[in-house]
Amino acid sequence: MTTLAPDTRRLIYERPELLTDRSSHYCPGCGHGIIHRLVAELLTEMHLGPTTIGVASVGCSVFAYDYLDIDFVESPHGRAPAVATGVRRVRPDAFVFTYQGDGDLAAIGTAEIVHAAARGERISVIFVNNGIYGMTGGQMAPTTLLGQRTTSSPAGREANLAGYPIPITEMLALLPGVSYAARGSIADPSAIGRTKKMLRRAFDIQLAGGGMSIVEILSTCPVGWGMTAPEAMEHVSKEVVLTYPLGVMVDRMKDSPTSKDKDEA
Numbered sequence: 501m502t503t504l505a506p507d508t509r510r511l512i513y514e515r516p517e518l519l520t521d522r523s524s525h526y527c528p529g530c531g532h533g534i535i536h537r538l539v540a541e542l543l544t545e546m547h548l549g550p551t552t553i554g555v556a557s558v559g560c561s562v563f564a565y566d567y568l569d570i571d572f573v574e575s576p577h578g579r580a581p582a583v584a585t586g587v588r589r590v591r592p593d594a595f596v597f598t599y600q601g602d603g604d605l606a607a608i609g610t611a612e613i614v615h616a617a618a619r620g621e622r623i624s625v626i627f628v629n630n631g632i633y634g635m636t637g638g639q640m641a642p643t644t645l646l647g648q649r650t651t652s653s654p655a656g657r658e659a660n661l662a663g664y665p666i667p668i669t670e671m672l673a674l675l676p677g678v679s680y681a682a683r684g685s686i687a688d689p690s691a692i693g694r695t696k697k698m699l700r701r702a703f704d705i706q707l708a709g710g711g712m713s714i715v716e717i718l719s720t721c722p723v724g725w726g727m728t729a730p731e732a733m734e735h736v737s738k739e740v741v742l743t744y745p746l747g748v749m750v751d752r753m754k755d756s757p758t759s760k761d762k763d764e765a
């Protein structure tokens with residue numbers, strides 16, 4: 501007689517409810533998929549699905565609305581903070597976030613993000629910094645590292661020709677309208693966990709009535725960087741963080757309890 505061995509398999513992956521069941525168009529090793537998952541996990545855990553309106557930007561993540569099962573508005577390139585401002589004003593009850601790349605937020609959309617931050621718009625900004633224009637073929641962005649080769653800086657970015665990388669999140673953190681600003685990464689599992697906590701704090705701050713909350717996430721573009729996926733992850737954790745240090749830059753609502761605290765109370 502044969503006996504069946506007990507099933508010792510451990511569930512290590514489950515799709516969050518708000519992540520749609522479809523393959524993504526992202527390249528292998530791209531960070532957008534990880535970040536979409538974090539957003540879907542948080543919106544699910546915080547029961548925000550029915551009240552959330554996301555604002556998608558132009559860039560590789562333009563199809564974020566296909567992967568997150570929530571209401572979404574698509575904005576013109578760089579204009580997500582302006583579109584989110586409109587959404588916020590007509591739907592004061594909604595949870596509103598933008599999802600923007602660095603070309604979108606730190607180049608063509610610089611004016612929109614700076615003025616939305618100055619106005620202290622009650623929105624959360626998810627700023628995915630992969631250091632280049634991924635969608636259009638890997639050109640130099642304002643965030644490109646000095647010396648970094650891109651399709652429009654084949655010899656490496658030179659400061660005397662193309663200026664210096666813009667630490668835009670640090671700049672935004674100076675504005676009193678910004679209640680929370682932090683920078684995380686997706687370079688390894690523990691960094692992903694810390695980034696999720698930052699996003700949670702940013703979302704909590706919006707729910708608590710704060711001003712703008714922004715989380716910059718250092719991400720990867722192996723194809724645009726000419727690297728393998730593991731090389732790209734290592735590049736973020738060893739090189740990119742030297743120009744863009746991780747951590748919380750400002751939390752102007754430190755004394756406000758998080759919804760996690762409330763859950764646990």
Ligand SMILES: Cc1ncc(C[n+]2csc(CCOP(=O)(O)OP(=O)(O)O)c2C)c(N)n1
Pocket residue numbers: 558559560561577600601602603604605608630632633634635636641
């Ligand atoms: C008004 C306008 N100008 C330029 C473009 C071309 N364009 C599309 S995506 C993009 C850059 C996107 O880069 P980023 O925001 O860093 O996102 P990624 O693709 O790297 O995720 C540009 C310049 C456009 N779509 N609209």
